Amino acid sequence: MLLTxxxxxxxxxxxxxxxxxxxxxxxxxxxxxxxxxxxxxxxPSGCGKSTLLNLVAGLDRPTSGRxxxxxxxxxxxxxxxxxxxxxxxxxxxxxxxxxxxxxxxxENVQLPLILAGSAQARQRAAELLQRVGLAxxxxxxxxxxxxxxxxxxxxxxxxxxxxxxxxxxEPTGNLDSASGAAVLELFAQAWQDxxxxxxxxxxxxxxxxxxxxxxxxxGIVVADTLLRR
Numbered sequence: 435m436l437l438t439x440x441x442x443x444x445x446x447x448x449x450x451x452x453x454x455x456x457x458x459x460x461x462x463x464x465x466x467x468x469x470x471x472x473x474x475x476x477x478p479s480g481c482g483k484s485t486l487l488n489l490v491a492g493l494d495r496p497t498s499g500r501x502x503x504x505x506x507x508x509x510x511x512x513x514x515x516x517x518x519x520x521x522x523x524x525x526x527x528x529x530x531x532x533x534x535x536x537x538x539x540x541e542n543v544q545l546p547l548i549l550a551g552s553a554q555a556r557q558r559a560a561e562l563l564q565r566v567g568l569a570x571x572x573x574x575x576x577x578x579x580x581x582x583x584x585x586x587x588x589x590x591x592x593x594x595x596x597x598x599x600x601x602x603x604e605p606t607g608n609l610d611s612a613s614g615a616a617v618l619e620l621f622a623q624a625w626q627d628x629x630x631x632x633x634x635x636x637x638x639x640x641x642x643x644x645x646x647x648x649x650x651x652x653g654i655v656v657a658d659t660l661l662r663r
Contacts, residue, residue, distance in 0.1 A: 439466035476638070487601050504598065527601070563590055571587075607635070
């Protein structure tokens with residue numbers, strides 16, 4: 435059986451309006467990401483890194499070009515179908531965690547499982563918290579957790595529905611070096627378990643853990659380097 439890309443961007447351009455001005459965040463980007471790859475996207479602020487990630491997650495739509503994930507052209511899905519697809523196919527980790535403050539760590543991890551109709555939501559959430567080393571914090575609220583602990587909860591939540599693709603936008607950017615290193619080990623473990631990783635970072639130490647490095651500048655791919663097989 436022929437291996438096909440998990441993610442394809444085909445001549446993708448994204449233009450935003452900033453008052454009377456048009457800003458091109460991505461310009462004619464074409465790239466492929468293969469199943470099982472760990473890809474880091476680097477570049478200066480404003481180069482289009484987060485825009486690319488949002489397009490792959492279906493959180494935004496391209497101005498022109500096509501974004502395909504697992505063979506599905508995301509532009510063909512309406513908002514309801516896109517939300518369903520996102521819940522089951524993609525995990526997303528944000529720089530500022532995005533945990534719901536009124537839910538405990540366990541409840542935050544349970545939420546995507548409940549939305550997906552899982553009958554084992556609580557058990558699976560507890561197993562994931564154990565995996566990220568936070569079983570003892572299951573009943574704490576986000577405000578009672580450190581930044582590193584909150585990000586580990588966010589990773590557990592992102593992995594809840596066993597997505598083929600895990601997206602992360604500056605996941606260590608708001609953490610101290612020790613917490614960042616612990617979070618990076620969780621990504622490494624997810625990748626070793628077969629999850630495809632697409633990670634945006636400004637930290638070259640983080641980027642160099644990846645297999646492949648894509649550099650963006652002014653919305654254009656200027657380098658695509660295989661670091662290791």
